[in-house]
Amino acid sequence: MEKDMELILLAKRGDREALTKLLVNRQAKLYKTALLYIHNKEDALDIVQETSLQAFLSIKHLHHLQYFDTWLIRILINVSRHLYRRETPVPEIVELTADCHKQVDLHQDLMQDLVMVPEKFRVVLILFYFNELQESEIAKILRVPTGTVKSRLNRGREWLREKGDVIREY
Incomplete structure (x- = not known):
């Protein structure tokens, strides 16, 4: 660093x-x-x-x-x-490329559902789960309060659960 x-x-x-x-x-x-x-x-x-x-x-x-x-x-x-x-x-x-596939380790169903997630929730899910950023870091990137990030993360998870997929907790 x-x-x-x-x-x-x-x-x-x-x-x-x-x-x-x-x-x-x-x-x-x-x-x-x-x-x-x-x-x-x-x-x-x-x-x-x-x-x-x-x-x-x-x-x-x-x-x-x-x-x-x-x-x-x-x-x-x-x-x-x-x-x-x-x-x-x-x-x-x-x-995905081999390098990305190793890092992401996605199930095809989850990736397919992620396409349909509304954009404001999808970006938070991608940054949190696939870039492994903290909520405070995501808030800085998106220029929104941390509470908004938490809310969007929860709503994105709920959206995926309603569609039958569960994001595994890290």
Whole structure:
């Protein structure tokens, strides 16, 4: 983590190579999040690429270096939402890459139901269960109170339970 902080500081000062290293180290996590959000491999790759571009363009505006990952996921979610609004997603189930599959360990039924979860609940479920972020971190990313995150998490779980799936508790 200390090495990451050095890279983040260098990136903020304009070192493109440092930012590239940071993005490469987080590429699988970004791809996994985009894939779970959009459910389309090509769009997920586009989202990761656009997120990287936006990070390069706005790294100088990062005020708190310790929140680099939160800032980066926020960019990814904004890019995903933009794409999601622009195109009507086709609810399809995609096969995850081996790396993502190991990290996520999803059941196909759960992934299929996640496509149908309302967006404001889905994003919280993805960040909590698949990115293993705490409720307070999700609140910072989404810029909502922690109570709102808890509520959306509970409502998302209820929505899935009503559909017959149960998210296993971690």
